[in-house]
Amino acid sequence: MEPRYHLKYAESSDGIHWQRNGVIAIDYGSSDEGGVVRASVCKDGDLYRMWFSYRSLAGYRTKPGSSYRIGYAESVDGITWIRLDEQAGIDVSEEGWDSFMLAYPEVIDIENNRLMFYNGNGFGLTGIGYAIAE
Template sequence: MWIKKGVVYKTDGSKPFSRTHAQVPFAFPIYQGDSVERLRVYFATRDENRSSSTSFVELDPNDLNNVIYVHDQPCLTKGAIGMFDETGAMPSWFLQRGDEIWLYYTGWNKSETAWYRLGIGLAVSRDGGLTFERVHDGPLLDRSIYDQVWVAQPCVLVEDKPDGTSHWQMWYLSCTKIEVINGHPEPFYNVKYAESEDGIHWNRTGTVAIDYDEFTDAIGRPAVIKEDGLYKMYYSYRNATNFRTDTAQSYRIGYAESTDGIKWERKDDLAGIDRSEDGWDSLMMDYAHVIQLNGKTYMFYNGNGFGASGFGYAEKQ
């Protein structure tokens, strides 16, 4: 069971790069010695042209409702004309790798028929996460024989082995088709799985982690943690019809478990959290990130408007 703690941050629209949205929050602890000095929350925000960039706020780790710093510039912005991320760079997953911070992000570009296309890129920070530089101008993963339309929003875990090798696992969104519903092109996407030895070159075989069902037409932002040898995934899921306005069809939080990270069993009834009766997360809950901090487990997530209403958090009891 989760206890909701309310909205933490919503952009005031005063910055040119951040007119609206605090989307896909990711909580990243900043340490001073062995203790967490600040909890930095990265998110995607939009300018007046709806182009996404990455920025962050910092929270008091002893009072997560207390925003102690708001970054006044983007850490990563859209790419050059013609690139896979020319209309936006949305953060997805951060990893500390030695003195570097690796950011797996979603790049946006426009589509005449399907509204948009997405790909997965990698950027690295060498200044403690204040700025990020692209490792490559092109995507690490794009549409393929296994991912017909686009790929997006990866979750990445890595196990460094005693022999010096590493085992990387990725769970990512895979759009397999577009259907025009009520005159609008709607994407259908599930969660697929990939592996790597270096975090850059990924092996895909079309393995599905979380699939469609009678209700589920789209699954948002998988977030995986390992606890007592068990993989636990939180995600959001919705139907494709009227999900922007109809509570019965819109995003809610789901949950699944796995012993190997490859084969998953959905247990949505054990998610332990649902949309509120009214308020900022009454229509939808989406894009969750789960973090274990100081012996507690927290979920950061978006509510109504896909991040337009800001992000909040809940504490697991």
């Protein structure tokens, strides 16, 4: 058996005590998907942008097409999201440390650059790296 999880919405006024009502922020893209994890959210004007990882329900440790990839979603209120994975802006490399898996993104803005830090193959066993948005 494999775990199955997706991203839910929660609110906090102090970052310690959280109110959770079971609202799903990012759900599975298909019945074959098994994990949606590690949200990183940036606000651009009136638009929220989220990058996250998703994987298949089975074979994600051994099959390249089933392993973690980075997805993308947008929201106008930070609660209801539209999943737009094809706009994530990043995919696996042809070879090397991130040619099998991309997992656990963290997106930050530094000066005039948007950077994404992420784990590579083997959940980061082969390294972590970053990409700069064009």
